[in-house]
Amino acid sequence: MNELLERLEAMGRPGGLLALGVAFLAAAAGAGLFWLTLDPALGVEEAQRIAEGGSGMSTRWRTRGLRFSALLTFAMALPSAFLGVRLLTQRHYPRADEVFPPMDVGAIADALSQRTEDLCVCTRCRVMVPAAFSTGACPVCASAVEYHEVQSDEDAQMVLAAMS
Numbered sequence: 001m002n003e004l005l006e007r008l009e010a011m012g013r014p015g016g017l018l019a020l021g022v023a024f025l026a027a028a029a030g031a032g033l034f035w036l037t038l039d040p041a042l043g044v045e046e047a048q049r050i051a052e053g054g055s056g057m058s059t060r061w062r063t064r065g066l067r068f069s070a071l072l073t074f075a076m077a078l079p080s081a082f083l084g085v086r087l088l089t090q091r092h093y094p095r096a097d098e099v100f101p102p103m104d105v106g107a108i109a110d111a112l113s114q115r116t117e118d119l120c121v122c123t124r125c126r127v128m129v130p131a132a133f134s135t136g137a138c139p140v141c142a143s144a145v146e147y148h149e150v151q152s153d154e155d156a157q158m159v160l161a162a163m164s
């Protein structure tokens with residue numbers, strides 16, 4: 001069960017839908033098992049056993065067994081339901097490389113040749129940010145070594161050479 005929940009969690013939002021499905025099935029199975037114990041035939045059977053000189057215990061234990069199974073099944077539904085709700089409502093925090101996807105070198109070359117302001121380029125991640133917004137290190141890999149500020153055409157050439 002735990003393994004199932006971990007797998008669902010790793011799937012993110014689709015896992016949340018599946019977890020709610022699992023919770024629904026488990027709850028329905030639990031309700032079904034409990035419903036079986038409400039069968040008046042069980043009471044009739046118990047009375048009959050007692051009338052035949054027995055104790056009626058076996059019928060009573062069968063009822064308890066079914067109720068216990070129903071409880072266990074319900075107990076499985078709860079964590080699945082919580083996981084499902086959590087996975088469906090949690091916010092996805094984007095990673096840095098999703099915010100700054102790697103650009104192709106041609107696009108960087110074009111941007112550098114047409115630049116109207118200073119730009120910073122990470123030659124490892126191939127990302128580019130305006131120098132005005134730069135913190136002095138690459139926003140993706142945090143490297144300051146492969147992160148260059150382009151203020152002149154010479155800088156631009158050096159950066160492009162580093163990426164070719």
Ligand SMILES: [Zn+2]
Binds near residue numbers: 122124125
């Ligand atoms: Zn970088």
